[in-house]
Amino acid sequence: MKFKNFVEFSTYLDNLGLFHMDMSLGRMEMFVKSWGGKPDFPIIHVVGTNGKGSTSSYLTAIGCEYGLKVGTFSSPHFVTPRERITINGSLLSEEEWCEVANQVMEIAPDAGLTYFELLTCMALVAFKNNGVDLAVMEAGLGGRFDATNTVDPDLTVFTPIGLDHEKILGATIGLITADKADAMRENGIAVTAAQVPEADKVLKARAGELGCRIYDLAELGVVAGLAPSLAGEHQKQNAGLAACAWKLFCGERGLEFDEDKVRGGVVNAFIAGRLQIVDSEKTYILDGAHNTQAFEALEAELDRSAEKPDAVIFSCMKDKNIDVVKKTLFRLTDGPVIACGIKNNDRAYPADELAEVLGERAKAAGDIDEALLMLTSGDKTVLICGSLYLLAAFYTRYPEFLEK
Numbered sequence: 562m563k564f565k566n567f568v569e570f571s572t573y574l575d576n577l578g579l580f581h582m583d584m585s586l587g588r589m590e591m592f593v594k595s596w597g598g599k600p601d602f603p604i605i606h607v608v609g610t611n612g613k614g615s616t617s618s619y620l621t622a623i624g625c626e627y628g629l630k631v632g633t634f635s636s637p638h639f640v641t642p643r644e645r646i647t648i649n650g651s652l653l654s655e656e657e658w659c660e661v662a663n664q665v666m667e668i669a670p671d672a673g674l675t676y677f678e679l680l681t682c683m684a685l686v687a688f689k690n691n692g693v694d695l696a697v698m699e700a701g702l703g704g705r706f707d708a709t710n711t712v713d714p715d716l717t718v719f720t721p722i723g724l725d726h727e728k729i730l731g732a733t734i735g736l737i738t739a740d741k742a743d744a745m746r747e748n749g750i751a752v753t754a755a756q757v758p759e760a761d762k763v764l765k766a767r768a769g770e771l772g773c774r775i776y777d778l779a780e781l782g783v784v785a786g787l788a789p790s791l792a793g794e795h796q797k798q799n800a801g802l803a804a805c806a807w808k809l810f811c812g813e814r815g816l817e818f819d820e821d822k823v824r825g826g827v828v829n830a831f832i833a834g835r836l837q838i839v840d841s842e843k844t845y846i847l848d849g850a851h852n853t854q855a856f857e858a859l860e861a862e863l864d865r866s867a868e869k870p871d872a873v874i875f876s877c878m879k880d881k882n883i884d885v886v887k888k889t890l891f892r893l894t895d896g897p898v899i900a901c902g903i904k905n906n907d908r909a910y911p912a913d914e915l916a917e918v919l920g921e922r923a924k925a926a927g928d929i930d931e932a933l934l935m936l937t938s939g940d941k942t943v944l945i946c947g948s949l950y951l952l953a954a955f956y957t958r959y960p961e962f963l964e965k
């Protein structure tokens with residue numbers, strides 16, 4: 562199969578199914594073997610529940626501050642899948658996407674790669690083509706069977722682990738952590754953010770079994786004066802984790818650890834949809850909070866800034882446990898909570914059902930356009946949260962807010 566243009570490739574990608582998963586690594590292993598095995602560029606693998614995207618962005622920006630060429634693989638995307646693969650923060654052209662996709666198809670024509678696997682393979686090929694000095698690869702879901710877990714990383718970074726995707730990864734923090742812990746490598750090196758005791762215990766035990774050196778932030782010392790461009794106290798923790806990961810990476814690669822460059826990278830980092838405040842006809846607070854930990858961080862930051870939204874537009878996937886975030890959701894505003902549907906997303910909670918589950922203050926809107934029309938002139942500040950796919954619908958309407 563050969564793709565003639567980006568539209569043809571996009572159609573093929575869509576037909577694979579964004580949410581089709583097959584929890585095994587055979588297809589990826591087939592590709593990596595055919596491709597030639599471990600790439601000749603170092604890889605930092607970012608795994609966890611919350612803060613993966615932000616931490617990856619900080620690592621990318623720090624690498625760029627050092628003058629390195631950094632390839633970054635992240636998920637999900639908001640408007641175009643091209644957002645998932647960047648070189649020094651910049652998207653590849655549509656033409657280059659087609660070239661890379663065709664290369665992957667030539668390397669492993671019969672692998673039967675899923676949506677996420679194909680993009681993972683494309684990231685590896687694009688990074689090699691562009692001669693990157695470093696790849697920062699964000700895990701999609703879990704660790705054990707994640708497509709990003711087929712290429713040995715030079716460093717594994719664990720962001721805070723919490724309850725999410727319980728139907729796939731397990732119903733407890735321990736089970737979820739056990740899955741993510743398998744991203745570590747035998748005799749490898751890892752660093753972890755502060756974890757709840759159950760997660761910390763599982764990570765340390767698995768590291769011991771593998772002979773993997775795992776560091777806590779406290780062991781590595783903090784970089785003073787980190788001032789992340791991303792809002793929220795939790796972003797200071799994410800930036801601190803990235804700084805400590807970078808310290809380990811420098812030690813492994815023989816680079817000088819320069820605190821000024823780390824601070825510069827943290828200031829320059831940007832990722833959309835993480836407590837992002839934008840002004841249009843109203844002031845919108847955009848946040849991808851979609852689980853208990855993320856909602857707690859969101860509430861803490863709104864309390865700290867004394868910001869009380871006049872209304873909330875909320876959506877989530879059908880597999881989410883709404884009970885754990887419902888109380889927090891209604892504390893965030895004294896106004897309406899609009900339960901919003903997401904077009905062309907089979908996993909999304911239908912708006913009417915979501916409104917019913919949320920309760921009496923909730924109103925249903927079929928999609929983001931309808932939800933925005935339901936806002937009144939008194940709704941000056943509006944929080945949009947609950948799902949990155951909801952934010953994607955917003956960015957499709959307002960693409961200018963995807964950039965810093």
